[in-house]
Amino acid sequence: MTTANTDITFGHSAITIEQINAMAEGHAQIKLNDDPSFQQHIQKGSDFLKALLKEDGVIYGVTTGYGDSVTEQVPLSNVHELPLHLTRFHGCGLGDIFSVEQTRAILGARLTSLSQGYSGVSWELLQQLETLLKHDIMPRIPQEGSVGASGDLTPLSYVAAVLIGEREVIYQGETKPTEEVFAALNIKPIKLQPKEGLAIMNGTAVMTALACLAYQRAEYLIELCSRITALCSIALQGNSAHFDDILFSAKPHPGQNQIAAWIRDDLNHHKHPRNSSRLQDRYSIRCAPHIIGAVKDSMPWMRQMIETELNSANDNPIIDGEGQHVLHGGHFYGGHIAMVMDTLKTGIANLSDLMDRQMALLMDRKFNNGLPNNLSAATAERKPINHGFKAVQIGISAWTAEALKNTMPASVFSRSTECHNQDKVSMGTIAARDCLRILQLTEQVAAASLMASCQAVQIRINSEELSADSLSDSISSTLEQVFKTFQLVDEDRPLESELRHFVDLIQQRHWKTY
Numbered sequence: 001m002t003t004a005n006t007d008i009t010f011g012h013s014a015i016t017i018e019q020i021n022a023m024a025e026g027h028a029q030i031k032l033n034d035d036p037s038f039q040q041h042i043q044k045g046s047d048f049l050k051a052l053l054k055e056d057g058v059i060y061g062v063t064t065g066y067g068d069s070v071t072e073q074v075p076l077s078n079v080h081e082l083p084l085h086l087t088r089f090h091g092c093g094l095g096d097i098f099s100v101e102q103t104r105a106i107l108g109a110r111l112t113s114l115s116q117g118y119s120g121v122s123w124e125l126l127q128q129l130e131t132l133l134k135h136d137i138m139p140r141i142p143q144e145g146s147v148g149a150s151g152d153l154t155p156l157s158y159v160a161a162v163l164i165g166e167r168e169v170i171y172q173g174e175t176k177p178t179e180e181v182f183a184a185l186n187i188k189p190i191k192l193q194p195k196e197g198l199a200i201m202n203g204t205a206v207m208t209a210l211a212c213l214a215y216q217r218a219e220y221l222i223e224l225c226s227r228i229t230a231l232c233s234i235a236l237q238g239n240s241a242h243f244d245d246i247l248f249s250a251k252p253h254p255g256q257n258q259i260a261a262w263i264r265d266d267l268n269h270h271k272h273p274r275n276s277s278r279l280q281d282r283y284s285i286r287c288a289p290h291i292i293g294a295v296k297d298s299m300p301w302m303r304q305m306i307e308t309e310l311n312s313a314n315d316n317p318i319i320d321g322e323g324q325h326v327l328h329g330g331h332f333y334g335g336h337i338a339m340v341m342d343t344l345k346t347g348i349a350n351l352s353d354l355m356d357r358q359m360a361l362l363m364d365r366k367f368n369n370g371l372p373n374n375l376s377a378a379t380a381e382r383k384p385i386n387h388g389f390k391a392v393q394i395g396i397s398a399w400t401a402e403a404l405k406n407t408m409p410a411s412v413f414s415r416s417t418e419c420h421n422q423d424k425v426s427m428g429t430i431a432a433r434d435c436l437r438i439l440q441l442t443e444q445v446a447a448a449s450l451m452a453s454c455q456a457v458q459i460r461i462n463s464e465e466l467s468a469d470s471l472s473d474s475i476s477s478t479l480e481q482v483f484k485t486f487q488l489v490d491e492d493r494p495l496e497s498e499l500r501h502f503v504d505l506i507q508q509r510h511w512k513t514y
Contacts, residue, residue, distance in 0.1 A: 001190045004020040004383075005027055006019060006023075006026065006027055006028045006029070006480055007028070008022070008028045008029070008030045008031075008108075009031055009036045010030065010031070010032050010033060010034050010111050010112060010115045010148050011032055011042075011117075011124075012033045012035035012038075013116040014307065015112045015305060015306060015307075015310060015311060015470075016135075016217070016308060016312045017212045017216060017303060017310075017366075019108075019256060020105050020109065020112075020209065020212040020213075020297050020310070020341055021105070021212060021213060021216045021472075022107040022398060023104050023105060023108045023133070023298050023412070024102065024104045024212075024213060025101060026101075026103040026104070026136070026203060026208075027489050028448060030108070030130065030133050030134065031130065031134075032115070032126055032130050033115075036441075038125070038250075038451070039123050039144060040497075041117045041321070042115070042117050042121065042123050042126060042214070043120065043122065043123050043321075044117075044118040044119055044120075044322060044430065045117060045118065045319040045320070046121060046122040046123075046193060046321070047121065047124070047303065047310075047321065047405065048120070048319060048320075048321040048324055048366070049062065049120045049193070049319060050193075052326070053194065053349070054475060055327065057390030058245060060112050062082070062194045062195050062198075069132040070455065071293055074106055077393070077422075079194045080191075080192075080193075080194060082194065082197070083160075083192040083193070083194065083195070083196055083197025083198065083319075083493075084164070084192060084197065086157070086160075086197040086198060086201065087157045087161045087164070087166070087192070088157075088166075089162040089199050089202070090153050090154045090157035090163075090201065090257075091117070091158070091161065091167065091330065092145060092146040092157055093141065093142030093143070093144060093153075093154045093157075094142055094143030094144045095142050095143040095145075096142070096156075097140055097141065097142055097143065097170075098141045098142075098143055100136075100138050100170055100208065101213075102143055103138040103139060103170070103212065104133065104136075104138065105213055106134055106141065106155075106156075106159070106205055106206050106209040106210055107129060107132060107138070107139075107159065107205075107212070108133070108209065108425060109128045109132070109204075109205040109206075109208045109212070109310055110129065110156065110159065110200065110203065110205035111126065111133070111184060112310055112311060113203055113204075113205060113310070113312060113313060113314055113315070114126060114129070114199060115201075115312075116313040116315075118242065118318045118319055118320065119195075119199040119200060119315050119318075119319060120196075120319030120321070121195070121196050121199045121200075121311055122193055122196065122365040123509070124201075124223040125163065125190060125193075125196055125199075126191075128163045128190050129163070129429065131187060132162065135170075135185060135187075135454050136171070137162070137169050137170075137171050137178075137181055137185075137187075137231070137377040138170045138171070139158045139159050139161070139162040139167070139168075139169055139170075139178075139252070140158065140168040140170055140171055141155045141159070141206075142154075142155065142173055142454040143155070143180070143198070144157070146206060146207075146416060146429040146430075147192055147414075147417055147422065147425040147426070147427060147429075147430075148204070148207055148333075148334035148335055148338060148425055148426035148427050148428035148429045148430070148431075149189060149200065149313065149315070149330070149332055149333040149335075149413055149422060149424075149428075150202055150332045150418075150422055150424040151203040151204055151315065151332035151334070152201070152203065152205060152334075153202065153209060153428055153501075155201055155206045155295050155429070156201040156203065156205060156399075157201050158200075158207060159200055159201075160168075160192070160196075160200040160201055161178070161201070161209060162178050163189070163192070164189045164190060164191065164192060165178050165179050165182050165189030165460075166178055166179075166180035166189075168303035169181050170234065170474070171477055172444060182507035195319070197415070198315065198316075199315050200314040201312045201315075202316055202332050203315045203332055204314045204334045204337060205314075205333075205334075206333065206335050206429050206432075207337045207338070207426075207428040207429040207431070207432045208306065208310050208334075208337055209339075210310050210311075210429070210433065210435070210436060211306045211337050211340060211341055211432055211435075212310065213436070214341065214344060214432065214435045214439060215289065215299075215303065215306060215344070216440045217443070218295070218299070218344055218347070218439065218505070219299065220350055220353055220509045221293055221348060221439070221442060221443065221506075222259075222295055222299075222351070222508060222511035223476055223505035223514050224446050224450070224506065224513055225265055225288075225292050225351045225446065226259050226266075226288070226352065226357060226475070226513075226514070227262075227266060227478060227513055227514075228358070228453050229263055229285065229288040229292070229358065229451075229476065230262075230263045230266035230267055230475060231266075231453035231456070231457055232283050232284075232285060232358045232361070232449075232453050232456070233263070233267060233274070233281070233316070234267065234457050234466070234471070234475065235275060235362060235368075235371065235453055235456030235457045235459075235460060236276075236285065236361060236362065236369050236371075236456075237274070237277065237280070237369045237370075237460075237465075238274065238276050238281045238285050238286075238369060239268040239275055239276035239278070239280070239281055239286075240264065240268075240274040240275075241273065241275075241278075242275050242280075242281060242285070242286045243260045243261075243263045243264040243267065243269060243289065244264065244269065245260075245261070245264065247260075248260045248261075248426070250438055253293055253297050254297065255293045255294075255295075255296030255297030255298075255299070256290055256292075256294070256296065256297060257293070257331050257353045258292025258296060259288070259292045259293045259296055260289035260293070262514050263288065264290065265472060266412075266473065266474050266475050267287045267472065267475075268470065268471065268472040268475075271474070272470040274346075274505060277369065280359075281359060281368070282400070283357075284354055284356065284357035284358045284361065290352050291350060291351075291467060292354070294347065294350070295347035295348070295350065295351065297369075298343060298344070298347060301396070301461075302340045302343065302344060305336045305337070305339070305340050306337065306340060307342070307472065309334075309336050309337055310422055310513070311450070311498035312331065313331060314331045314332055315331065315332055316328060316329055316330060316331055316350035317329070317333050318331065319368065333426055334427075334428030334429065335411070335426045335428070336428075337426070337428040337431070337432065338410065338427055338431045340428040340429035341410070341428065341431035341432045341435045342375040342409040342411050342431045342434075343411060344435055344440045345406065345407055345434050345435040345439075345483050346407045346409075348435070348438050349400075349403040349404050349406070349407045349438050350401070351443065351446075352399065352400045352403045352404070352438070352441060352442040352445045353400055353403075353404060354395055354446060355396070355398040355400075355442075355445050355446060355449040356396050357373060357447065358453075359389075359393055359396050359448070359449055359452055360393065360397075362375060362452055362453065362456050363375060363388075363389060363393045364390050368456075370386070370465075371387070371456055371459060371460075372388050372459065374387055374388035374390040374393070374490055375388045375389045375455050375456050375459065375489070376388030376389075376489065376490070376492075377455065377458075377459055377488050377489055377490040378390050378490050378491065379461075379490070382490070382491070385492075386490070386491060387492055388455075388489055388492070389448075389451075389452050389455070389485055389489065392448050392495060392499075393448075393452075393453075393501075395444075395448065396445050396448050396449070399441045399442075399444045399445050400441070400445055401436045402444055403441040403445075406434050406438050406441075407434075407438070408428040409431070410427040410431035410434055411426060411427050411428070411430075411431055412429055414426070414427060419464070435472070443503050443506045443507060444499070444503055445501050446506055447502035447503045447506055448502075449497060450482060450502060450511070451482070451486055451495075451499070453490060454479055454483065454486070457475075457479060457491060458479065458483070458488060461513055474512075475493045475514075477512060478479045478511065478512070481487060481511060481512065482511075485501065485502075485505075486498060486508065
């Protein structure tokens with residue numbers, strides 16, 4: 001899907017999920033608000049901290065050690081070294097490396113939070129983050145090592161390290177030493193001021209960025225799953241009255257009723273009502289609006305929680321430069337994102353399970369109302385040796401099973417860490433990573449289901465059991481789009497490359513939906 005460039009100004013107004021996604025996809029031109037009053041607002045926090053240091057004020061993470069080491073007093077002669085040590089001892093991440101797209105979102109989320117002006121950072125630090133985004137210099141960040149409170153310390157240490165010219169970055173498709181890239185582009189490393197290491201690292205930017213990416217992928221899957229349901233209903237010669245507007249007026253969940261309306265229109269219900277040989281279709285068809293709708297109806301509150309977290313100051317302590325207060329608290333705690341991600345991953349896994357059940361109906365002669373076994377389009381003497389979507393349906397079940405397995409809520413697996421200072425943690429980043437994995441698996445199920453359901457409808461058309469003229473414009477358009485890149489499976493062939501291509505198209509939101 002081609003998206004026009006978006007202008008995003010940090011420090012001007014609230015940043016949205018869509019803006020973070022545009023930034024991640026490389027479709028955004030970003031800048032800091034150039035209003036002098038905004039720059040002054042940011043700088044006041046940093047200046048206030050400098051004044052406190054001159055007065056020998058005690059500030060967590062500035063004149064004390066971190067976490068359980070809060071009782072350790074740091075001599076004023078060493079306070080400028082403290083943030084450097086913070087970035088370095090947290091350089092212990094493991095696991096896969098976040099993609100460039102994910103890392104752009106992470107930098108965008110952290111810049112959004114710091115732009116609230118309550119973190120005590122300098123204007124220079126915000127400019128350095130802006131520079132990374134403008135030049136597409138992405139810190140190399142391992143995915144594993146955060147418990148989601150005291151924020152995303154370990155992964156965000158890789159951002160802090162790059163600001164000062166250390167560790168590695170991904171630039172122009174290659175992993176290179178930060179120092180080398182900075183030298184080539186004439187970028188000067190900054191020196192972290194007393195609280196700035198903590199301000200960069202002690203927040204929820206990683207989990208929140210991943211939540212923004214997950215949210216938009218989920219929105220599209222909701223729509224695609226609705227379209228696949230309509231295709232399955234047509235292929236199974238189902239009853240379009242299951243989606244009637246009068247029926248759904250009796251149970252007025254708005255998201256559920258939107259799904260029913262989409263499917264009803266796809267089925268051309270009012271112009272060409274479809275009747276089934278069964279009075280009632282099986283649940284995976286008849287109850288699809290209730291299943292998909294439960295996720296659809298959850299999206300507004302999830303958006304509210306993600307965007308509130310995104311546009312918040314979420315480190316500790318909070319520095320009120322205007323009122324000159326240092327406020328110690330726990331805004332680094334990722335409980336809201338953990339709750340959203342644990343909820344969303346369950347909803348998305350339910351979509352995978354729904355499509356898995358629909359595909360089981362389509363493939364089986366006992367339930368598919370006369371379609372060929374495994375949806376093979378082979379004819380005559382070629383039928384016995386061809387197996388159509390037989391193995392693909394096994395794959396669908398495997399991907400669904402893995403998605404369902406990963407729905408165990410991460411947030412209830414809190415561990416006491418850091419000498420029992422962090423004795424209750426959010427696990428929000430793990431929940432977000434789980435959610436992305438479930439989305440990937442469900443997108444694979446959707447890719448296979450889209451291919452199979454279009455094949456099933458085309459088989460009905462080819463056998464003249466279904467008139468193409470009776471199809472809605474939306475269904476006709478989907479069939480046309482799909483068969484531009486997919487050939488009917490009449491003779492068995494490896495489908496891996498086509499499945500991978502369809503997954504890519506889904507992740508690009510290529511197929512037109514509603």
